[in-house]
Amino acid sequence: MNQVELIMPKMGESIAEATILKWLKKEGDSIEMDEPVLEIATDKVDSEVPASNSGIMGKIFFNEGDVVPVGKAIAIIHTGGAENNAPSNNSVTAAVEVPYTPAVALSQPESNSNISSISNSDSDRFYSPLVMNIAKSEKISMTELESINGSGKEGRVTKKDILDYVDAKSKGQINVALPQNIETAPLNGSANSNAPTPPLPKSSPVTSTIQAPDVQLYPGDEIVEMDRMRKLIADHMVMSVHVSPHVTSFVEADVTNLVLWRDKNKKEFEKREGEKITFTPIFIEAVVKAIKDFPNINVSVSGNSVIKRKSINIGMAAALPSGNLIVPVIKNADTKNLIGLTREVNDFANRARNNQLKPDDIQGGTFTVTNVGTFGNVMGTPIINQPQVAILAVGAIRKKPVVLETPQGDVIAIRQMMFLSLSYDHRVVDGMLGGSFLRRIADYLEGFDLNRTI
Numbered sequence: 001m002n003q004v005e006l007i008m009p010k011m012g013e014s015i016a017e018a019t020i021l022k023w024l025k026k027e028g029d030s031i032e033m034d035e036p037v038l039e040i041a042t043d044k045v046d047s048e049v050p051a052s053n054s055g056i057m058g059k060i061f062f063n064e065g066d067v068v069p070v071g072k073a074i075a076i077i078h079t080g081g082a083e084n085n086a087p088s089n090n091s092v093t094a095a096v097e098v099p100y101t102p103a104v105a106l107s108q109p110e111s112n113s114n115i116s117s118i119s120n121s122d123s124d125r126f127y128s129p130l131v132m133n134i135a136k137s138e139k140i141s142m143t144e145l146e147s148i149n150g151s152g153k154e155g156r157v158t159k160k161d162i163l164d165y166v167d168a169k170s171k172g173q174i175n176v177a178l179p180q181n182i183e184t185a186p187l188n189g190s191a192n193s194n195a196p197t198p199p200l201p202k203s204s205p206v207t208s209t210i211q212a213p214d215v216q217l218y219p220g221d222e223i224v225e226m227d228r229m230r231k232l233i234a235d236h237m238v239m240s241v242h243v244s245p246h247v248t249s250f251v252e253a254d255v256t257n258l259v260l261w262r263d264k265n266k267k268e269f270e271k272r273e274g275e276k277i278t279f280t281p282i283f284i285e286a287v288v289k290a291i292k293d294f295p296n297i298n299v300s301v302s303g304n305s306v307i308k309r310k311s312i313n314i315g316m317a318a319a320l321p322s323g324n325l326i327v328p329v330i331k332n333a334d335t336k337n338l339i340g341l342t343r344e345v346n347d348f349a350n351r352a353r354n355n356q357l358k359p360d361d362i363q364g365g366t367f368t369v370t371n372v373g374t375f376g377n378v379m380g381t382p383i384i385n386q387p388q389v390a391i392l393a394v395g396a397i398r399k400k401p402v403v404l405e406t407p408q409g410d411v412i413a414i415r416q417m418m419f420l421s422l423s424y425d426h427r428v429v430d431g432m433l434g435g436s437f438l439r440r441i442a443d444y445l446e447g448f449d450l451n452r453t454i
Helices: 129-137 142-147 159-170 228-243 256-273 280-293 338-353 431-446
Strands: 003-007 017-023 036-041 046-050 055-060 067-069 073-078 246-254 299-302 305-308 314-316 367-371 390-394 398-406 409-425
Touching: 129 142, 129 159, 246 431, 256 338, 256 409, 280 314, 280 338, 280 367, 280 390, 280 431, 390 431, 409 431
Parallel strands: 314 367, 367 390
Antiparallel strands: 003 073, 017 036, 017 067, 036 046, 055 073, 246 409, 299 305, 390 409, 398 409
16 A cells, blocks of 8 residues: 655745644544645644545654644555555654754754653653754753743744744853743744844843733633634734834824725726725835835844845734734735735735635735724724834724815815824834824825826
8 A cells, every 4th residue: 555644844934843733634534635634833823734645544643732843744644556665554654853953063863763752850841852952952951941931832942932042042141040930031022923033132131030910810700721823922012012112103194085086996996806995905005105205114123233124015914713813914015006905905814814824924024004993993002013113003984074274264074084003113213204104104195096097
């Protein structure tokens, strides 16, 4: 009988491992090609792994909850048919794990059987073979491992977590002698970041002893464990506020022409393009124009250096069925017209609702837009999506009485008004730049051409 290895797929360029959430098939089950076999979770998104061949599910090498490196065999599929040299079921073994290679030369690592997943005899915390291999190579003790805050499932230490720890330790930012009852603060943010988070400067060693207060329970209270994504979001938000001094500016914009234009053209637009046009692509178009006018908004901070981004990649916050938010990224938004932006916005929104986003879809953002008006809010103070330096919140559009200046004098008129709020990193974005950039976005929206053709 022919045998085919089911391999842990590569879910994105920066994804090195994935956690098995649930096996959808068990040994002995019949499977069809492309039929979902298991559910996995990366530090970016959750996904299903389809069968590479039709056949019978053979040996499963990993359990639910195991963290598996990309490229490693996770199961065997018996495809049927004769094969002269086919090994028996008893001879099937998992593919050898690709060893971690640090910057300096190391001796050949031990075989996979010698570095299998273990946990400290004094602790029930799980460590994957990849993490243990790195720890052994870098001479990190079990005590140090216990002090690392993990961003993986149930607080597990991921490859990124331990490599961040190794990097910070080499720079003298880690106090190895910390007591075991003191938790070390996250080093470079959660793995939910769209791009590698800049390291903290040496002048700010990560030896924080800040701890959350104890919470008293009252009669009738219910304890609900955060899901994996909510934990990642929580870590990312705390990290962002810790890293960037946030400042938020506000403007109110008269978007009457924009609303009238959309009301006039939305039916024709949908009939001709097969897409519904919302306000979101119009907002993104205005943001792109403003970034071209103020390119110092489209940057990131790494230590004492500023990285000026060539690409304009706009993240758009989208809701998931679970109620969590995710930020898919429109790459090279400055090269797309309004029709192209509309197609991408609708595609991302639909795939987010159906849990079909891929890891690459949410990476590489240089600026983020979040629409708090979707929830009926008129304004918000969003938290920066690291390692970006600014994020725009657009509020609900509402009719309001407004004073207008005319050649015949001031008049009061009913206009479609909305608030825009920009949170920015005051390390590199001062009030003049942040305020001018925000005002420019409002100017583009207020100046929307009522006679614009589709």
